[in-house]
Amino acid sequence: MTNGLCTVNSTTGASLADIGLSAGPVLRAAELPEDLLLSPQAPLTPEQLYRCWSAAESVAGDPALGVSPASKLSVESFQAPIFAALCSPDLKHAARRMPTDKRRPGPRTLVVEADGVGLHVPTVMPPEPEPPTSLVAYGLACWVALARLGTRTRVIPARLTMPNPPRTEVYADYLGKHIDHAPSVTVTFTPPGAQHPFLTANDAMWQVFDADPRRRLSDLDQAGATAARVRAAPLELLPAGATAAPDASRRLAMSSRTPQRRLAKEGTTFHAVLEDVRYSLARHYLARPEVSITEIAPLPGYDEPSSFYRTFHRWSGTTPKHARTETA
Numbered sequence: 500m501t502n503g504l505c506t507v508n509s510t511t512g513a514s515l516a517d518i519g520l521s522a523g524p525v526l527r528a529a530e531l532p533e534d535l536l537l538s539p540q541a542p543l544t545p546e547q548l549y550r551c552w553s554a555a556e557s558v559a560g561d562p563a564l565g566v567s568p569a570s571k572l573s574v575e576s577f578q579a580p581i582f583a584a585l586c587s588p589d590l591k592h593a594a595r596r597m598p599t600d601k602r603r604p605g606p607r608t609l610v611v612e613a614d615g616v617g618l619h620v621p622t623v624m625p626p627e628p629e630p631p632t633s634l635v636a637y638g639l640a641c642w643v644a645l646a647r648l649g650t651r652t653r654v655i656p657a658r659l660t661m662p663n664p665p666r667t668e669v670y671a672d673y674l675g676k677h678i679d680h681a682p683s684v685t686v687t688f689t690p691p692g693a694q695h696p697f698l699t700a701n702d703a704m705w706q707v708f709d710a711d712p713r714r715r716l717s718d719l720d721q722a723g724a725t726a727a728r729v730r731a732a733p734l735e736l737l738p739a740g741a742t743a744a745p746d747a748s749r750r751l752a753m754s755s756r757t758p759q760r761r762l763a764k765e766g767t768t769f770h771a772v773l774e775d776v777r778y779s780l781a782r783h784y785l786a787r788p789e790v791s792i793t794e795i796a797p798l799p800g801y802d803e804p805s806s807f808y809r810t811f812h813r814w815s816g817t818t819p820k821h822a823r824t825e826t827a
Contacts (some may be wrong), residue, residue, distance in 0.1 A: 525558050
């Protein structure tokens with residue numbers, strides 16, 4: 500697998516909602532963290548991205564899932580690259596503005612002008628793992644949706660190609676044309692389609708967004724605040740007694756060493772983060788008099804109240820009972 504990351508964020512949740520899906524069931528089915536979309540830029544490997552898409556397809560029970568999200572493409576979902584593209588004069592200019600980054604393992608678009616007037620857009624897919632068929636078709640459909648959203652007309656591409664195109668007629672009904680079988684993933688627009696004026700054109704707004712997609716792509720190598728994500732995981736894991744780094748790694752869909760390595764860069768360790776979460780949980784429940792101290796002990800992940808008492812004294816220099824009195 501190529502080294503690199505794709506990203507998802509809260510706009511992904513909005514896109515799922517647009518087609519009647521909740522993020523939780525999809526992420527659970529994909530064996531990904533349920534808090535994944537809370538991150539401004541959640542990094543995913545290609546395998547995780549494809550697994551997430553396949554899970555959405557399974558939960559929706561829709562083998563033509565690529566059509567639904569493309570047809571719901573809108574400014575309201577506020578995906579910065581799409582918004583910036585819609586500020587363009589036409590589809591040809593929009594294609595030039597769509598960001599690419601060779602480090603990314605996900606689909607990458609390379610814009611080639613056919614005969615200097617029309618538009619031919621090939622998409623480079625990573626060699627492995629093999630992407631879901633409907634995800635590839637979705638990428639093609641998005642170009643058509645972008646053209647239609649910008650022009651407010653039913654733009655029909657001159658040709659669409661991909662390996663193993665989907666057999667369902669749903670794509671042809673939406674695209675206005677069948678997807679042809681070919682080794683490459685491409686969409687081609689005639690000169691009228693490529694140069695049809697966008698009613699959404701806004702040069703002043705484009706100046707605002709000009710640097711943003713490039714900045715987003717430059718941030719892909721940084722995983723964000725790993726400590727914050729590791730702190731979130733034990734809130735569900737601790738009551739079940741899961742206190743080891745591998746437990747958090749699985750919850751965060753990371754390899755066993757990744758959290759430790761990234762936490763080290765942030766100047767902390769998994770043990771320190773876990774201890775901080777446990778202490779915070781203990782103080783939180785000690786402030787609630789309706790919960791007995793004996794009942795509190797398992798919540799930070801302790802089997803025996805005596806272990807909780809000793810550890811709390813080490814944390815705070817006092818007993819849980821005394822800490823509760825001080826809080827009151």
